[in-house]
Amino acid sequence: MANHYQTGVRVVLNDDDRLAADGPQRGEDAQSPDVTDTDKLARAVSLVGARLGNLSVNIADTSGTVGDVAGDIAKEAQAFHELTGSLHEIASTSGQAASVAREAANSANSVRDGLTDTTGSIEKALEGAIRDIKDMAESSNEVFGEFDAVVDQLREVYGFSESIQGIATETQMLAINAGIMAAHAGDAGRGFSVVAESVRQLANQTEQVSRDIITRLRDLSASVQVLQKQNRSNAEKAAAAVDRSATIDADLRKFHVFGENVAAMTADISGICEPVERANMICGSVLEKVTDLDRMAQDNAAKLADTTTKFEHLVSFSEDMILLVEESGIETADTPIIRACIAEAAKTARIFEDAVNAGRISMSALFDERYRPIPGSNPQQVLTDFTQFTDAVMPPIQEAFLGVDPRVVFCAAIDRNGYLPTHNRKYSSPQSDDPVWNAANCRNRRIFSDRTGLAAGRNTKTFLLQTYRRDMGGGKFQLMKDLSSPIMVKGRHWGGLRVGFTTD
Numbered sequence: 001m002a003n004h005y006q007t008g009v010r011v012v013l014n015d016d017d018r019l020a021a022d023g024p025q026r027g028e029d030a031q032s033p034d035v036t037d038t039d040k041l042a043r044a045v046s047l048v049g050a051r052l053g054n055l056s057v058n059i060a061d062t063s064g065t066v067g068d069v070a071g072d073i074a075k076e077a078q079a080f081h082e083l084t085g086s087l088h089e090i091a092s093t094s095g096q097a098a099s100v101a102r103e104a105a106n107s108a109n110s111v112r113d114g115l116t117d118t119t120g121s122i123e124k125a126l127e128g129a130i131r132d133i134k135d136m137a138e139s140s141n142e143v144f145g146e147f148d149a150v151v152d153q154l155r156e157v158y159g160f161s162e163s164i165q166g167i168a169t170e171t172q173m174l175a176i177n178a179g180i181m182a183a184h185a186g187d188a189g190r191g192f193s194v195v196a197e198s199v200r201q202l203a204n205q206t207e208q209v210s211r212d213i214i215t216r217l218r219d220l221s222a223s224v225q226v227l228q229k230q231n232r233s234n235a236e237k238a239a240a241a242v243d244r245s246a247t248i249d250a251d252l253r254k255f256h257v258f259g260e261n262v263a264a265m266t267a268d269i270s271g272i273c274e275p276v277e278r279a280n281m282i283c284g285s286v287l288e289k290v291t292d293l294d295r296m297a298q299d300n301a302a303k304l305a306d307t308t309t310k311f312e313h314l315v316s317f318s319e320d321m322i323l324l325v326e327e328s329g330i331e332t333a334d335t336p337i338i339r340a341c342i343a344e345a346a347k348t349a350r351i352f353e354d355a356v357n358a359g360r361i362s363m364s365a366l367f368d369e370r371y372r373p374i375p376g377s378n379p380q381q382v383l384t385d386f387t388q389f390t391d392a393v394m395p396p397i398q399e400a401f402l403g404v405d406p407r408v409v410f411c412a413a414i415d416r417n418g419y420l421p422t423h424n425r426k427y428s429s430p431q432s433d434d435p436v437w438n439a440a441n442c443r444n445r446r447i448f449s450d451r452t453g454l455a456a457g458r459n460t461k462t463f464l465l466q467t468y469r470r471d472m473g474g475g476k477f478q479l480m481k482d483l484s485s486p487i488m489v490k491g492r493h494w495g496g497l498r499v500g501f502t503t504d
Helices: 015-022 037-327 335-357 387-393 395-401 435-441 451-458
Strands: 408-415 464-473 476-489 492-502
Touching: 335 387, 335 395, 335 408, 335 476, 335 492, 387 395, 395 408, 408 451, 408 476, 451 464, 451 476, 451 492
Parallel strands: none
Antiparallel strands: 408 492, 464 476, 476 492
16 A cells, blocks of 8 residues: 655644643732642643653654654565565676677578588589499490491491302202212212312301301390380489579579578678677666665665664654553543543443353453455454444443543453454444555454554553554555553453544
8 A cells, every 4th residue: 555755853742731831820829828738740741741742642653654664665665575585597698699799690600601501612622523424324325326327337247147148059059969060970070079179068167156156146136125115214314403403403503592691690690799789787886786776775664674673762752751650640632532441441341341250251262363355355354252242332332432521532442362243333344345445444343463462462551652653545645543442351361442533
């Protein structure tokens, strides 16, 4: 809930205070012989009590303001400290980012260089392979052409062999005819018979050689056909390899483009490194300044916290002085309210004891500290085993007390932990959807564990008079005096009857 600061210290004096402060009028003591030193002392003590009351109110007001400021500064200091921690993390992250950027740039440069070298090597290797494939394809075509020429020549030789075989056959027939003619000639044809025999043998040999040549030519032709077929297949594969080399060349160009993109990316990464480094330097500078401011904020928060503690001690001191004045028996403006509070606290204790004796409530229930939250309440309301009991017995006492003095704002019984089960009717409205309105109008069934509330509930002296700022919700406060007197039930301290009244 936000706090609205109040500045300045004001001293409130009534007409009697001003008269007392001015001192007796000239000749007053001479004209009033009945005024004794005791009366003067009583009037002085009463004036001191009034002044202490005003001082206590102003101290409480200032203490509350200082406490609010201290609380807010402590929150701001904590937030500033968290901001410093966040900046430390940002600076660390920024440094890591700069380091990563540098490493990324170095890695990118290495990749770029390696890719350039690899691309160059691949280009050279592929260019050589493509060149070899093309050469192989050309050679294969040339070999294929040579094989065709060889086949043609083999066909011609085969033709010649067949012609020779035909000539050999005719020669053999001629030799046979010659042999027949030589046989008819008798002795005169013996020489011609020898020639005829030689011609016949030549014809036989020629025919045999021709057959051998034809057989070998057929085998050679078959081998050449096989080689020609294989060469044709090789030529087709070489042609296909040439076609694939074109695709490889296109892929290689893509790879080259990829290398150019990597080089461009490397340049971009190098460009990122510079602003990251600059941001890291700026972050380090800001962090240094914020760290100094954080240290100052923590120091100021500690000093203000110490000041708040001193103010609390001063408030306690002023309350002790007021207590001394009230206990002196000197009448002050607050004395009637104090007497009524003490009396009604004792009356409340008797009502509680009588209820325990009559069996209307047990001691364990009356001293129950199991505070059970009421679902959906905001601010939080709670119930105990004695809430219903106080709802039944406390309203007559609490409502009647509002008529004791016009300054009385509320009267309610609270237990030792500041729990207020039953409030005045005007502060016991059902809760609405507005928590700010609830804070001001639905104050029953709530635990007031602030300094004033706990002190009122745990006080065991005859009475305790405090000054404080009553939190009305929404950052609104009401400057008040808080009076309490203990409620003892069968020797056990149950809590206290708490009365709040204005300072005017």
